[in-house]
Amino acid sequence: MNNLKFPVEVSNLTKVYKTRGGGVNAVCDISLGVNGGEFLTVMGTSGSGKSTLLHLIAGLASPTVGSVKINDSEIFNLSDAARTRFRCRNIGVIFQSFNLIPTLTASENMLLPSLIDGNKKIPREKLDELLRVLEIYDRRHHRPDSLSGGEQQRVAIGRALLIEPAIILADEPTGNLDSVNSNNICKLLRELCDKEQRTIVLVTHEKSVADWGDRCITLKDGRIADEKIINSTRKEVSA
Ligand SMILES: Nc1ncnc2c1ncn2[C@@H]1O[C@H](COP(=O)(O)OP(=O)(O)OP(=O)(O)O)[C@@H](O)[C@H]1O
Ligand SMILES: [Mg+2]
Numbered sequence: 001m002n003n004l005k006f007p008v009e010v011s012n013l014t015k016v017y018k019t020r021g022g023g024v025n026a027v028c029d030i031s032l033g034v035n036g037g038e039f040l041t042v043m044g045t046s047g048s049g050k051s052t053l054l055h056l057i058a059g060l061a062s063p064t065v066g067s068v069k070i071n072d073s074e075i076f077n078l079s080d081a082a083r084t085r086f087r088c089r090n091i092g093v094i095f096q097s098f099n100l101i102p103t104l105t106a107s108e109n110m111l112l113p114s115l116i117d118g119n120k121k122i123p124r125e126k127l128d129e130l131l132r133v134l135e136i137y138d139r140r141h142h143r144p145d146s147l148s149g150g151e152q153q154r155v156a157i158g159r160a161l162l163i164e165p166a167i168i169l170a171d172e173p174t175g176n177l178d179s180v181n182s183n184n185i186c187k188l189l190r191e192l193c194d195k196e197q198r199t200i201v202l203v204t205h206e207k208s209v210a211d212w213g214d215r216c217i218t219l220k221d222g223r224i225a226d227e228k229i230i231n232s233t234r235k236e237v238s239a
Contacts, residue, residue, distance in 0.1 A: 005036025005197045006071045006090060006166035008057060013066035015052050015222075026052040028222035029066075036071075036166075037197035039190065041210040041230075044219035050203040051096055053219070054169050057201060058093050059083045070167065088117035092160030096171040096203075098152050100144040100159075106151075107131070107140040110158040122162055133188065134158050135181070149176040157185060161192070168192065170202040174209055186212040 015027040027049045034040045042050050055061040057068055059075045068075050070090070075083055087093070092113075100109045107127060114120040131137040134154040136147075144152050153176040160168060168189065174182035190212050192198040202213060210216045211230055218226040 004071070004166050006199050007036040008032075008034040008167065008199060008201070009067075009069040009072075010034075010053075010057065011067045011069070013053070013056055013068065014064045015049075015056060015061065016064045025222050027056065027063075030222070030224060032217070032224065034199055034201060036199050037193060038215065039193040039200040039202070039213040041213035041216045042201065042203045042219060043205065043207070043210050043216060044225075048219040049222040050219055051171050052222075054093075054171050054201065054203060058091055058169050059087055060093070085117060088113045088163065089120070090165055091167045091169060092163060092165035094156050094160045094168070094170040094173045096175070098144070098156040100152055100155060102144050105141050105143055106136055106147065106155045106158075109144070109155050110162050112159060113163050117163070120163060127162065130158050130162055135184075150178065150181060153177060154181070154185075161188075164196075166199060168198055168200045168202075170200065172203055172205065174204065174206070182206075182209065 010030055010032040013027055013030045016023040016025055030053060042053065044050050052061065056063055059068065062076060075086065078086060101112065110127060111122060114122045128137065131140050134157060136151055136154050136158070139147055139151055147155065153173065157173055170189070174185050177185065186209055189200055189202065193200050204210050213230055215227065215229050217224050
């Protein structure tokens with residue numbers, strides 16, 4: 001099990017999307033440190049740049065300006081292939097729109113990052129255990145189009161967690177879940193942080209979900225508009 005604490009250091013990060021009508025400043029000059037083993041939550045209105053920031057930290061989009069260092073290594077100095085390998089080994093990404101492969105079953109989708117990283121073989125028992133924790137074991141042979149939105153979301157969570165990544169980047173991971181499932185996922189992430197020192201960055205629209213973190217930043221127009229430490233006892237997501 002990978003128990004290394006991976007810090008994230010974002011410096012002067014800017015992302016301008018080029019469009020026909022000009023540029024969209026999705027992320028503007030964000031500098032942000034996330035300690036190894038810290039649980040950071042990110043809030044902000046729709047279009048404030050949350051997903052873009054997460055994709056930049058994951059190395060899935062390249063910045064217009066700025067840098068992202070993970071464990072002191074600049075990820076944009078890596079070749080595309082090396083960055084992909086690094087991500088598959090160390091970063092679990094939960095996408096807002098799931099990004100499941102439609103032709104693969106739930107189990108196969110969850111195993112995909114470990115297949116891309118040819119070095120990592122996942123024992124069958126580990127896959128089954130996570131399927132059970134996420135309460136999708138009896139759906140493991142289903143393809144995404146025969147799963148509910150909440151089940152698809154839990155497959156996407158399982159895919160990110162199965163490799164036991166040092167860093168978890170979660171984009172609205174509870175957006176399609178009822179309050180019980182949402183609470184279970186928040187608890188699971190909190191435990192991964194507390195017991196295994198995973199570094200977590202979680203985007204959410206719900207304050208009750210954001211309150212599971214150690215610190216919350218709010219984005220506005222691509223910039224950090226607010227930052228606060230959360231020291232409340234963990235709250236259950238209200239029904
Ligand atoms: N590929 C793209 N091309 C052009 N503009 C984009 C692209 N992706 C995002 N944007 C724009 O960048 C801004 C930030 O988008 P982003 O998806 O990061 O917001 P968000 O905070 O995640 O929103 P939501 O809460 O709706 O998921 C928005 O104005 C969006 O329209
Ligand atoms: Mg988004």
